[in-house]
Amino acid sequence: MLTSCTNAIILTVNGDEHMLVVEPNELLINVLRNELGLTGSKYGCGTGQCGACTVLIDGEPALACVTLAVACDGKEIVTIEGIARPDGGLHPIQEEFLGENAVQCGFCTPGMILMAGDLLKRNPHPTEPEIRHHIKGNICRCTGYNGIVRAIQHAAARMAEPAAADGPDLVKEAR
Amino acid sequence: MKLESYVRPAGLEEALAVLAAPGPKALVFAGGTDLVPMMRKMRMNGTLLNGDSPRVILDLSKLDELCGIRKAGGMLEIGAATTMGVIAADPSVKKLVPVLAAAAASVGSPLVRNRATLGGNLVTASPSADTAPALLAAGAVVRLAGAEGGPRELPLSEFFVAYRKTALQPGEIVTHVLVPLAGRPVAGRFEKVGLRNADAISVVCAACEIELEGSTCRAARIGLGAVAAVPVRALAVEAALLGREITADVAAECARLVHEHISPIDDVRASAQYRGWVAEAVVARMITDTAREAGA
Structure with a gap:
């Protein structure tokens, strides 16, 4: 059983692996913005109605404001910062x-x-x-x-x- | 009071054991599209809408036993943690229970449907849950499991007992939703009236399934949401349709009986009076359209 008392998780965000310790109710959007400094994804309504917090989780669009960070352990996240071309040119x-x-x-x-x-x-x-x-x-x-x-x-x-x-x-x- | 830990069980048995453990109740969690906004409110006063003060998040979203759609024992068996997106796109659901596919496709937005689960839509027991009227029209049954005793099954119509209250006992979860396959595919309709075309909460949602013999109604099931404290079956309308040849006039006449089963309220989205008008009009239209599709 994956009981997390310390809630240590690994997130791969835009190709980079991060080890993080999070509260069980911490939202993915806050981890991305506050812990990782990726402020491209926005915190809008906070209730999953506006889509400003959209990120890709394992390739599927998801609302980071209603997603628990701890539930993303081991997953690959792509934010708007991660979609430019490798040479830095825009998508x-x-x-x-x-x-x-x-x-x-x-x-x-x-x-x-x-x-x-x-x-x-x-x-x-x-x-x-x-x-x-x-x-x-x-x-x-x-x-x-x-x-x-x-x-x-x-x-x-x-x-x-x-x-x-x-x-x-x-x-x-x-x- | 706060949520202290997060548990992702490896199997159903383990999940049920966590739920049965003594102490504060665990918060059964899957898609999170309803629960996370609720948890934010909980941060302020420590309790959820139903008065619970859970300490543990029990995440069932990755339990294989609760995900996916299959045919078994004459039923279409849908795991409670299957997402709306998967249900809306599933070929068997689209072919055999099109009312459910349409209802699932109408929930929230594509982003919400990637996460929101069928079990969550039912357990939240919101009167406006879109899949509820579709599953009532399809004659669905819910399978519940707890740590003690075997699983039990309950017609969905007996699952909603009061406003946001279900027949789930402490320690129980919904594991599957079952739709009888006999006689399918059957003609049906799902309709949703909201304030806008995207990401709307229903003002009225409704579904019906009608079986015809020639042009005579042999069976009819009609479900309605957002017009009473719980999703309801319009049994009087169904009974009035039996044995009738369905025309637009007959549909309109029978649809008037819908008021016996609904008790709409005024809220931010619509007035009770408007909900009553819409419910009757939608039911009449669904009956006519469904009968036409079925060949009357």
């Missing part, structure tokens, strides 16, 4: 968000981008309703949904061409 989805001005206040952006990545992994050619359906759990209070949807459509078009996605001319200036 095509990030670039398209910039290109479409799909970022206003930016609070929802990390969650939106991770959900977009999850969608395009499962469904490389989503329709607009499919895109809107997939980001249902991510709220943009600036109501910038049209730009977000266009950015995801453009990213889908680009990522569907493997040669283009790896090409050196990916990084472009924000319009």
Whole structure:
């Protein structure tokens, strides 16, 4: 039985392994932000309704504000900080968000981008309703949904061409 | 008073032993989508909604025995820790119990569905739990297990005993939800009315299953949520449909009887009066649509 009195856990976050001691009711979002300094994931509603805290746990999108850190022992976490290319260049989805001005206040952006990545992994050619359906759990209070949807459509078009996605001319200036 | 430890048992027997151990009750935990917000409130006053003051988090989300969907003994057996996302996408659920697939797909958002479990949706016993009316319409049974004695089974309609109160005895958990397979697939509908199209808590949720002989109703089951203290079966509507040829007029006439079973309240989402109107309208529409699908 895995009874944790000390609650020592190992998290792999964006490829780096961390040994941490956490309270049994500590939330994953607080560990990421306060212990590891990864402030890309946001603490929004705290009740799983807004999606600002979205991270990937073992490849699956999850709400870090309703996830216990102790329950993630041994798991691989990816945050928005972990999706850029190894050379530091932005991910095509990030670039398209910039290109479409799909970022206003930016609070929802990390969650939106991770959900977009999850969608395009499962469904490389989503329709607009499919895109809107997939980001249902991510709220943009600036109501910038049209730009977000266009950015995801453009990213889908680009990522569907493997040669283009790896090409050196990916990084472009924000319009 | 605070949560002092976290336990992830290796098997069901061990989980039940932890639950039966003397001392403060353990907090049975799976997806956490309801419990974590509740635990935050608990940090303030030390107790949960039901008055418990647990010290131990008992995480059942990774118990193999409680995860997954299979056919066994003429039943579709769904582990209580199976997530809404898995249920909504499962080919057998979609084919054999489409009302449940639709209800699971309507819960929260894709993010919530990745974590929220079927057992959690039922044990929380919220009147607006979306899977409850679907499972009532499907004639589902819940299997409960405790450390002492064997598992027991209970029709879901007997599981909800009062507002946010279930028939679970101390030390018991829901291990599986069982849906009888005889006669399936059967025509059905699930409908949810919320204040918006995304991540909404139901104003009214409802489901029905209707079996026809020719164009005559041979069996009907109708479940409703968010219109009473517990999810309810609309037994009077079901009885009125039996032996009738289902037309839109018959559906409307029978749906009026829904008020015998509901006692909606005013809250932040809707007024009691609106809930009553919606419940009747949704039931009438579901009956008509289901009968049409079944070939009436």
